[in-house]
Amino acid sequence: MQVVWRKNPKNSNEGIMMESKDLTQFFNENLFIPDLKAQSKEAVFDEFSSLFVENKVIRNKEIVLEMLTKRETLGSTGIGDEVAVPHGRTTAAIKMQIAFGRSDKGIEFNAIDKKPIKLFFVVIAPPHDENNRYLPVLGKLVEMLHENKNREKLKNVNTFEEFAEILDGES
Amino acid sequence: MLNKQLEMLVALQDLDIMIKDVEDVKQIGFEVAGKEKLDEARNELLGKLPKPLLFNYEKLKKRYKRAIVPVKDDVCLGCFMHVPTQLITRGRSDQSVINCEGCGRVLYWYE
Numbered sequence: 001m002q003v004v005w006r007k008n009p010k011n012s013n014e015g016i017m018m019e020s021k022d023l024t025q026f027f028n029e030n031l032f033i034p035d036l037k038a039q040s041k042e043a044v045f046d047e048f049s050s051l052f053v054e055n056k057v058i059r060n061k062e063i064v065l066e067m068l069t070k071r072e073t074l075g076s077t078g079i080g081d082e083v084a085v086p087h088g089r090t091t092a093a094i095k096m097q098i099a100f101g102r103s104d105k106g107i108e109f110n111a112i113d114k115k116p117i118k119l120f121f122v123v124i125a126p127p128h129d130e131n132n133r134y135l136p137v138l139g140k141l142v143e144m145l146h147e148n149k150n151r152e153k154l155k156n157v158n159t160f161e162e163f164a165e166i167l168d169g170e171s
Numbered sequence: 172m173l174n175k176q177l178e179m180l181v182a183l184q185d186l187d188i189m190i191k192d193v194e195d196v197k198q199i200g201f202e203v204a205g206k207e208k209l210d211e212a213r214n215e216l217l218g219k220l221p222k223p224l225l226f227n228y229e230k231l232k233k234r235y236k237r238a239i240v241p242v243k244d245d246v247c248l249g250c251f252m253h254v255p256t257q258l259i260t261r262g263r264s265d266q267s268v269i270n271c272e273g274c275g276r277v278l279y280w281y282e
Contacts, residue, residue, distance in 0.1 A: 059281055060173045060181075067185045070212055074193065075202035085201075089188045091181045091239050094281050112202050127188050127237055135192075139199045 018140045021168045023098070026123075026137060029160040030055045031099035036120070038101075041109050045069060045086070048099050048122045057124070063092040064124060078111025082155075083145045087123035087138055096125035096134060098141070100163060102155065119154050121145070173265045179220055180228060180268065180277060184239050186213050187232070224268065231276055239277040250274035 031051060038044040049065045052058045067088045071077065078084040099122045106116030121141055125134040144150055150166060157163045173181075190209050197203040217225060231238035240249035245259055252273030254262070262269045262280050269278045 056282070060178070062173070062178065063181050063185070066182050067189070070182075070186060070209065071189060073205050073208040073212070074189070074196075075204045077201060079201065087196075088185065089192065090185045091241070091279055092185075092281075094241065094243070126241075127184070135195050135199070138196070142199055142201075 018136045020140065020144045023137065023140060023144070024164055024167045026096055026098045027100060027160075027164070027167070028055075028097075031057070031097060032160045032163060033099070033101040034158055036101040036103040036107070038103070039105075039107060041072070041107065042069075044101070044107060044109075044120060048086075048101065048120070051099055052097070052124065057094070057097050058090075058092045060092055064090055067092075067124075068122070072110075076110045076112060078109040078113075078115075078117050079142060079145065080111055080113040080115070081145075081148075081151055082106060082111075082115050082118040083121075083151060084109050084111065084117040084119070085121045085123060085138070085141060085145070087125075089125045089127050089134060091127060093124045093126045096123070096129055096137065098123045098137075102157070104155075119145070119151065174267055176221065176224060177265065177268050177277070177279070179216055180224065180239055181279060183213065183216050183220070183228065184232075184237065186216065227270075227275075228277070235274070235276060237276070239279050240271070242278050242280050247271040247273060247276065247278060249276040254278065 038047045045065055045068045049061045052064055053061045058064050067090045068086050071088045077086045101120040103118055106118045109117040111117060123138060153166045186209060193203055193206055228238045242254055245254050247254055250273040258269055262278055271278055
């Protein structure tokens with residue numbers, strides 16, 4: 001299934017077609033954590049922010065930590081079914097990147113269905129992406145994660161290759 | 172360590188972007204219930220920033236949408252002017268808030 005995200009809702013001629021496999025380009029092996037150490041929401045943000053700094057995605061951990069924390073005050077990014085998609089656009093990001101993390105035990109995240117979170121997708125993007133992909137990517141990611149079969153597969157991945165195959169729809 | 176005033180300015184710009192994104196994010200299906208908390212956080216931040224910096228931020232925001240822009244390969248990505256060497260040294264050391272000599276935007280060094 002394809003999602004068409006309108007760049008400008010007032011102009012339906014401007015559209016971005018996106019498929020699950022298009023998401024692969026925003027992930028990389030260095031931003032893949034199959035076994036999160038964190039056991040609380042704060043620790044999850046800390047672990048991911050440190051990961052972004054270690055991999056030179058951002059320079060200042062505090063800025064991203066602040067952005068992710070502030071975003072949660074708007075409402076939990078725990079979208080239900082043991083999945084959370086913390087996200088935000090920040091001046092500190094040079095390009096859009098998504099980090100993946102899994103916690104087999106699950107972490108309390110105040111999700112909409114109150115279930116602990118096992119799958120985390122942390123999306124950070126610069127304020128203005130040249131191709132305006134932030135919202136379409138976020139939308140496609142959420143749509144992909146609403147499918148039960150994808151979530152079940154993701155709960156069992158151990159390597160980045162397996163993970164990428166799921167995104168590519170090959171697994 | 173990042174200059175505190177620059178850190179607050181970046182946090183302010185990130186908050187402004189977040190406030191602007193609220194409706195789009197809601198459309199995607201995220202729970203969005205606490206916009207007033209973001210406004211509160213913004214007001215709190217405004218109270219901490221020195222008035223001249225704040226005035227300059229608002230002025231730049233009106234003019235360019237983004238008041239703070241990155242520097243990449245020693246070029247301001249707002250106006251694409253080369254940043255003078257003495258500013259690069261000061262900017263990289265994060266000791267003060269630096270404005271682009273070309274467009275006046277606040278500069279943020281990625282690396």
